[in-house]
Amino acid sequence: MPRNAKRDQMVKEERRRQILQAATSVFYHKGLAAVKMSDVATEAGLSYGHVYNHFSSKQELLASIVLEGQEAYRRFLLQAIESPGDAVSKLQRIIDQLFIHSNTAKTYWIVLQAQASDILPEDVKGEIKARMLHNLDLFSRIIIQGQEEGRFAAGDAKEITTIVITLLHNSGLWEIRGLESPKQPILTYILKLVSL
Amino acid sequence: MPRNAKRDQMVKEERRRQILQAATSVFYHKGLAAVKMSDVATEAGLSYGHVYNHFSSKQELLASIVLEGQEAYRRFLLQAIESPGDAVSKLQRIIDQLFIHSNTAKTYWIVLQAQASDILPEDVKGEIKARMLHNLDLFSRIIIQGQEEGRFAAGDAKEITTIVITLLHNSGLWEIRGLESPKQPILTYILKLVSL
């Protein structure tokens, strides 16, 4: 009996998401170095062979995590930028959301490693870099807005953004390193950096 | 003239340093994931079998890089702390030195990955963490000094130190990611963070 094509499609999408989710978690916690496809499968609750029905290789899986993660981050930033409010409240919203969408935070670390390692081919790494710069550019609009509002210090917006992002995402990394999370909200430190 | 035995000893030490240096570079640029022992040997200009005359395994090689790197960092910090001058000038000196001893910067990234990965056994990772906390503690003395001098804002010195270090070492990472180095000296940003 033929099955319901539409439902099949949805289940398939769901499986893909499930694997991507599991893989993100595993790559984040073990580092690109140590991840086996079977780890990913186990985390996702599937057989390892099945992962290959969705991603043709480990490399493609990693590339998908990174590129789709960057895409999600882009949408995430756009939403923050387009929401009403001043630069400070936008920063606040980004930080809050980042704690909720923990995948986005995890992806930062994975992207960092992927860019530094030889695991992905050069062309994919080029694409990743391009998207990173694009997202940096998006983020910098908030800094520029703050400067225009007279709340943030003048200076190269891209450079300031780079530092803000570094701070923002690394605080998530402290956890892996066994450091305590900051007691003061990270926004406090960021504001010190950008304020007049 | 020293006896052969002594000179042999020195040659051996030199070889060891040579391998460690090569390995640090390779681990930094390719990521722990992608490094083969033969890459290390090639970079060091030695046959790969030879590496095993100095390090009994890849694991030991990595552990040596990390632990000896942390030890070097410790000495480096002690020197900075014990040198004369106020906190700001000590920070300045640390930053300057860090650009010169590029290995220290590279090691930071390797430590980060090693701690996240499964490559090293738990006990070694514990040792690494202990040394990291120890070095953090050392560094925080400079922050505390700055607070006592009335130049730095009050607050949890460890936490502030963590953020300062994060910033300091990540700026070295921008290079791998294809970002430009900051045009403004990184000290400027750090001072914004810690100042009153």
Added chain:
Amino acid sequence: MPRNAKRDQMVKEERRRQILQAATSVFYHKGLAAVKMSDVATEAGLSYGHVYNHFSSKQELLASIVLEGQEAYRRFLLQAIESPGDAVSKLQRIIDQLFIHSNTAKTYWIVLQAQASDILPEDVKGEIKARMLHNLDLFSRIIIQGQEEGRFAAGDAKEITTIVITLLHNSGLWEIRGLESPKQPILTYILKLVSL
């Protein structure tokens, strides 16, 4: 009008033939090595799971192609032998028919590979060999007839037959190898071989 059960039966037979036909083509063109069950299914225009409703395994599918192919060849030879005419006209008829029933030519190549490979179990390979020898024997009757008619040279009929068959079927193989088909009719060459 036939009952559903009967029509179902016919549909099933038709499906089986369809798969066998597709499989023959795929095995011939890709080589036993490279054929996946999904290739067969795709070629037959069916889902790959469906193939298992007709053949319980790849092995059985291959065995069916070979054994049924040999059976068809046997019937084909019998018909040629029993048809009226002298040996030469029988050979002519066989050659003509062979070009029409291209499956027979393809099967020859598949049989050749199957016998050399490990894919089929020994007992099946034994059965195949027995049928091959039986068909060789049938074919040799035509050679013997020619010898009795005084048109063909004397000599071991089986051996001559082997050579004739080799020539006959290999000419079909030239196509895969990218060689042109012979301009002179292959019969010309065969007659040279067998004639006085």
Added chain:
Amino acid sequence: MPRNAKRDQMVKEERRRQILQAATSVFYHKGLAAVKMSDVATEAGLSYGHVYNHFSSKQELLASIVLEGQEAYRRFLLQAIESPGDAVSKLQRIIDQLFIHSNTAKTYWIVLQAQASDILPEDVKGEIKARMLHNLDLFSRIIIQGQEEGRFAAGDAKEITTIVITLLHNSGLWEIRGLESPKQPILTYILKLVSL
């Protein structure tokens, strides 16, 4: 202690030949379909991992067998062509040699399968075909010589050569198929084919 570089080189060449030899035998007997790298290694008396020190993949191993086999065949033909004597004696010499250099005979069957299968990439298959046509061309010089000597029938030399080669090499194949080798020398049949 450094080893003797020259001797090392020779040993390495020898190993390569050893693997190629073993692989040829295994591919010949089992068919491309069924050969595992471990079969090759076992046949060569080496560990399977070691095969990869000489051939980076199964594909490359197969390609090497075929291309080097064709190269050997080319030299073999050149020698036969350039040797003194009439066309018939050259054919005789080729046949005799073929029984001695059994690898050359085996390679024919491997080439046949490689050309028909999808195992090798198109560009390699193209190269194989080009070499096959080149060798066919070389062989045809002997046929042409025979025609010029007035011993062989006129006709398209390439086409006649194709048929002669088919006969020549297939007789080696009878063995795998479980047929007896011809009692009459194969040259007898070939001469029938080409003679006036």
Added chain:
DNA sequence: TATGAATGAGAATTCATTCAT
């Protein structure tokens, strides 16, 4: 029946490590 998602045995391949020279 028909479909293709899911499984896992098995083959290919990699690479740390050993060891004869």
Added chain:
DNA sequence: CATGAATGAATTCTCATTCAT
């Protein structure tokens, strides 16, 4: 000590086969 050939455990990846829908 120095070298790189040789080994095989560990992984990636393929694909025949099963089975829920």
